[in-house]
Amino acid sequence: MPLVDSPSFEDPGTKLDLEDNSPPEGDSQQAMTLRVIAALLAVAVVALLFLNISAGAERYGTITGVVQDLEGNPLQAEVFVIGVGSDNSVFPDANGAFTLQNVVVGDRELIVGYNGIGQSVRVNVATNATADVGTISVDTALEDG
Amino acid sequence: MMDKRLKTLSSGQSLVEYAFLLALVGLVAILSLQLYGVAVWDMLARVTVVFGDAPEEDSDSVLYSEDFNDGLGDWVSVNWGRRSSENWATEGGRLVADRFAGIFLPGEEFDDFRYSVDDVDLTATDDRWQGASLFFRADNGDGEDISGYSFRIQRPSENDPGRIYISEWANGYQVSPWLEEVEAPPDFDWEGSYDIEVVANGSRLEGYIDGELVITAEDDTYNSGSVGLYTHSGSSLTAEGLEVSSLGAN
Numbered sequence: 001m002p003l004v005d006s007p008s009f010e011d012p013g014t015k016l017d018l019e020d021n022s023p024p025e026g027d028s029q030q031a032m033t034l035r036v037i038a039a040l041l042a043v044a045v046v047a048l049l050f051l052n053i054s055a056g057a058e059r060y061g062t063i064t065g066v067v068q069d070l071e072g073n074p075l076q077a078e079v080f081v082i083g084v085g086s087d088n089s090v091f092p093d094a095n096g097a098f099t100l101q102n103v104v105v106g107d108r109e110l111i112v113g114y115n116g117i118g119q120s121v122r123v124n125v126a127t128n129a130t131a132d133v134g135t136i137s138v139d140t141a142l143e144d145g
Numbered sequence: 146m147m148d149k150r151l152k153t154l155s156s157g158q159s160l161v162e163y164a165f166l167l168a169l170v171g172l173v174a175i176l177s178l179q180l181y182g183v184a185v186w187d188m189l190a191r192v193t194v195v196f197g198d199a200p201e202e203d204s205d206s207v208l209y210s211e212d213f214n215d216g217l218g219d220w221v222s223v224n225w226g227r228r229s230s231e232n233w234a235t236e237g238g239r240l241v242a243d244r245f246a247g248i249f250l251p252g253e254e255f256d257d258f259r260y261s262v263d264d265v266d267l268t269a270t271d272d273r274w275q276g277a278s279l280f281f282r283a284d285n286g287d288g289e290d291i292s293g294y295s296f297r298i299q300r301p302s303e304n305d306p307g308r309i310y311i312s313e314w315a316n317g318y319q320v321s322p323w324l325e326e327v328e329a330p331p332d333f334d335w336e337g338s339y340d341i342e343v344v345a346n347g348s349r350l351e352g353y354i355d356g357e358l359v360i361t362a363e364d365d366t367y368n369s370g371s372v373g374l375y376t377h378s379g380s381s382l383t384a385e386g387l388e389v390s391s392l393g394a395n
Contacts, residue, residue, distance in 0.1 A: 034162050041169035048176035082292075082315045082366060089316070109366070111315050118318030144319045145245075145274030145378040 061125035063100040065133035067092045067112055069140050077114040077138055112136050116144040208255060209389040214238045220248045223288055223373075240374075240384045244270045247375035249285045256282075256369040257392050261342040264385035267335070271379035273304040279343050280373030283314070290317030293370045294324075296343040296352040296360075300335040302379065307331075311350050311362040324350070325362035346392055 067075045074096030080089035081103050092098040100110075105125045110133060111118040119138055123131050211218045213235040222233045224247075232243035242248070260281050269275045276299040283293025292315050301307030307329030313320040329335075333354070342353040348365040351358055372389060376382045 031159070031162075034159075034166065038162065038166055038169060041166065041173060045169060045172045045176065048173060048180060052176055052180055078316075078318075080316060109315075111318060111320060113316065113318035116318060118315055118320045120313075120320045120322070142321060 059105045059127040060102050061105050061127060062130040063103055063108075063110060063123055063125060063133060064130055065098060065110075066096045066135045067098060068096050068135060068137055070137055072137075075114060075138055075140070077112045079110065079112055082109045082111060112138055114138050114140060115142070117142045206393070207388060207390045208258060209250070209253060210386065211388075212238060212386040213240045213384075217248070219252070220250055221288075223247045223249050223285060223291075236383075238385075239264075240382075240386070242374075242376045242382045244376055244381050245378040247280075247291075247373060249280070249283070249291070249373040250371045251285060253371040253389075254369050255345075255371065255389055257346050259342060259344050259390045259392060260372050260387070261340060261390075262374060262384050262387050263340050264338045265341050266338040266383045267300065267380045268382070269302065269380050273302055274377040274379030275300050275302045275305065276377045276380060277341070277382050278375050278377070279341060280314070280375065281343050281345055282367040282370035283373050284370050285373070286316065291373065292316060293367050293373075294345070294350060294364070295319070296341070296350075298341060298354070299329065299377065300380075301329055301331075305379075307335075309352060309354075309360050311352060311360055313364060313366055324364050325360055327360050330354070330359065344392070 063081070065079075067077050067079065069075045074092060074094060076091055078089050078091060079098045079100055081100065083104075088100070088102060090098050090100050103125050105127050107122065107124050110121040110123050112121065113119075119136065121133055121136060123133050125131050211220065216235050217233060217240075220233070232246055233248050234241045258281075260279060262279060265277065267275060267277060276297065278295040278297040280291060280293055280295050283291055285291055293313075295312055295314060297308075297310050297312060299305060299308045299310075308326055309329055310323040310326035312323040333339075339355045340353075342356075344351040344353070348363050350362045350364065352360040372387070374384075374387070
């Protein structure tokens with residue numbers, strides 16, 4: 001018998017397991033799938049974070065109009081918006097025309113204040129757009145005692 | 146042995162990945178809800194209430210009170226628009242106010258509450274505009290312009306049929322039209338003294354005189370603020386004290 005065919009060359013006790021130790025092919029595919037899902041979710045998180053930030057950012061528009069008394073005379077009344085972004089107020093010009101800028105978009109309550117009374121006008125303001133409320137006639141006889 | 150170690154490591158790594166995936170799913174859910182305006186913490190609070198004991202509602206607890214036995218205390222007199230008088234004082238433990246004057250409680254923030262002024266006594270100084278108003282959910286601004294709500298009592302007089310109304314204020318202007326207006330109760334004894342009270346509960350605003358509901362209004366412009374009091378141009382006022390209390394389970 002040739003030496004190479006001797007049974008001693010095949011020792012079950014020290015035989016190395018030459019089988020492939022890598023995970024089964026199915027496990028590799030599962031791990032890859034999980035990683036793809038994780039990557040997609042991570043992209044979704046980033047996108048949602050961006051959208052949340054964009055939604056929270058304030059957008060502004062402008063309101064214009066004319067203020068007069070019941071006789072049609074221009075009136076120097078204080079014009080402002082209640083609520084968010086309403087720190088600014090304006091007074092109409094000599095013709096009663098006013099422009100109120102930097103108004104946070106949305107449904108807003110415009111106030112025309114004169115002699116202690118504020119006349120309320122509802123107006124919807126859109127982003128980078130001008131909302132014209134037209135002519136506001138103020139009853140100057142109203143008073144607050 | 147090495148195979149077993151390799152398999153254990155492989156299992157542990159999967160657990161980490163699964164945990165990471167769950168965390169990402171949770172983040173996506175939370176951010177999506179926030180984008181649609183859902184308050185996630187409010188939702189969690191409601192869920193815990195469903196599964197846990199409902200929190201006991203407080204009975205009416207006093208949030209603030211002033212008996213004016215030691216002066217005006219924390220209250221400050223103010224000029225609001227055309228209200229130029231600053232004549233507020235205390236006398237014998239009672240609040241005393243001249244006509245057309247206002248006081249305000251700075252540094253407080255109440256959202257839902259009951260605000261009462263006890264034992265109010267109005268003295269006419271003119272034949273109209275005899276009354277007083279309670280400011281609530283108010284912001285005194287720079288001390289000159291007030292924003293918030295007022296519960297206004299205008300008692301009947303020679304030139305005034307008498308009205309009660311709840312109105313909104315913005316930057317020192319009383320907003321017209323008023324939120325709600327009713328006639329003053331015709332059979333009420335306006336010459337005596339009475340308790341005036343306002344209740345703010347969410348968007349519902351209620352006015353009471355001597356414990357009787359006389360007016361309600363709905364508005365959500367202002368959600369919180371402090372309190373104030375002012376006299377109208379046709380009367381002066383004295384009062385025993387003021388109190389702000391929470392709304393209990395009653």
